[in-house]
Amino acid sequence: MKQREGDTIDFGTTDIAVLGPPDPYLENRARNENSIVLKITHGETSFLLSGDAEDDQEAYLVDTYGNQLESTVLKAGHHGSSSSSSEPFLDTVAPQTVVISSAYDSQYGHPTETVLQRFADRSIPAFWTATHGNTVFVSNGTAVSVQTQQAAPTEPTALRESSAIPPGTTGEVTERLLLTGGGTTTVDTDDSESTDDSDEETTTAEESASNFEIAEINADAEGDDRENLNDEYVTFENTGEQPLDISGWVLEDTADHSYTFPNGVTVDPQATITVRTGSGTNTNTELYWDSGSPIWNNNGDTIIVRTADGDTILEETY
8 A cells, every 4th residue: 555645654652644745746746756755753752754855845845734844853855965955844844963865975976065054054963874874763752862883973064074884884883962852962972871961061072172183283384374374274183982062172382372262163073173374264174263474383383272161181292
């Protein structure tokens, strides 16, 4: 029996509602625009599986169901194609996280940079099977545990900065995030207990500060240093398995030059962030000191990083 909009699937205490394909079919029965769409609800948690639905079916879903689409987890439509996961659809579903299933070297470029930017604009952490491997969601009715084989960035535009995990790779999954009604909580994989308390999350970040390491130093910019300030930079890496909030941390040298990392700056596991001496627009992976002159001495200097509380967590002389 083919499932159609309005059907339900009996699965014990879990409700499974079939939201698509609609009746009548869309776009002359075009396959993707008439994909099976399921809304799975278990207690206070929910999952929206949008299949290969593209913009027309997403628009139909938004018009027909409105805020009934709101879900804890969204499986990105059509493997992360830019024809899916439209802005109105994302704003209506308002997921706490999204999972994308596609190959690392997808011939179609999935997930596309366009759709990843849509996730990033809404601060939606993303899991990609190509870099996280098997991705498992476990719900107890009040929270969802997100578990993956491999630690990798979850900031959408940084997904490709991690190495691929070959299809068919076996191995245990580890809890990476805990999703609750109050928002997304980062899980400390070294501790079985997690918390939503913001003060305790900050403490966890500072305890993990030893994972904040220098990946590259380029003190001698090409040509005249003063005319090429953005080619003078320091790149840092989070070598740990948890996102690291570096808001308010201070980067300085021994000559009293200092730079404060802006609020909201987080470095995902195995991801890097570069601080360039000159001016520009900050991104998730590049920050700008906005200095009018060089900072790092070509013949040697000391790079110091302190937490917002003034604790020195990194000091390296080159």
